[in-house]
Amino acid sequence: MLEPLFRCNLECAGCGKIQYPEExxxxxxxxxxxxxxxxxxxxxxxxxxxxxxxxxxxxxxxxEGIVAKKKFVYLCTNAILLEKHLHRLKxxxxxxxxxxxxxxxxxxxxxxxxxxxxxVAVRAIxxxxxxxFKVTTNSTVFEGENxxxxxxxxxxxxxxxxxGMM
Numbered sequence: 810m811l812e813p814l815f816r817c818n819l820e821c822a823g824c825g826k827i828q829y830p831e832e833x834x835x836x837x838x839x840x841x842x843x844x845x846x847x848x849x850x851x852x853x854x855x856x857x858x859x860x861x862x863x864x865x866x867x868x869x870x871x872x873e874g875i876v877a878k879k880k881f882v883y884l885c886t887n888a889i890l891l892e893k894h895l896h897r898l899k900x901x902x903x904x905x906x907x908x909x910x911x912x913x914x915x916x917x918x919x920x921x922x923x924x925x926x927x928x929v930a931v932r933a934i935x936x937x938x939x940x941x942f943k944v945t946t947n948s949t950v951f952e953g954e955n956x957x958x959x960x961x962x963x964x965x966x967x968x969x970x971x972x973g974m975m
Contacts, residue, residue: 840870847878934969
């Protein structure tokens with residue numbers, strides 16, 4: 810897991826990172842620091858998380874550099890900035906965009922504490938797929954979830970033709 814920053818553009822109910830001190834939230838790893846960490850670790854798969862990685866001004870350089878090392882990259886995102894920045898990334902068999910979805914529209918937007926984010930994420934998934942990117946969804950199932958709602962959610966995600974669900 811590589812976290813080049815902790816800052817996020819959401820304040821999700823289940824995430825404790827929003828409580829970090831400003832000095833931590835403002836810290837960023839440079840591309841060189843990221844590459845050194847990847848080399849030191851030696852793992853064949855690198856999950857880039859955060860915060861929201863697409864906030865990092867050099868994220869495309871970081872992704873490109875890790876992919877060039879023939880490492881499999883999972884770029885985790887809430888997708889708010891994905892459509893805006895998709896042109897900065899290149900489809901690759903080594904790159905998967907992992908879009909966070911926690912339920913259907915009402916549930917997802919409630920859990921991320923902002924209306925409209927579900928629609929943004931779904932639109933970004935479709936856009937990325939149409940441009941040749943591998944896309945998975947990453948979902949958190951909370952205690953007390955209604956099994957029928959989960960079933961409907963996973964059925965819906967299946968219609969998006971993603972490359973997997975986590």
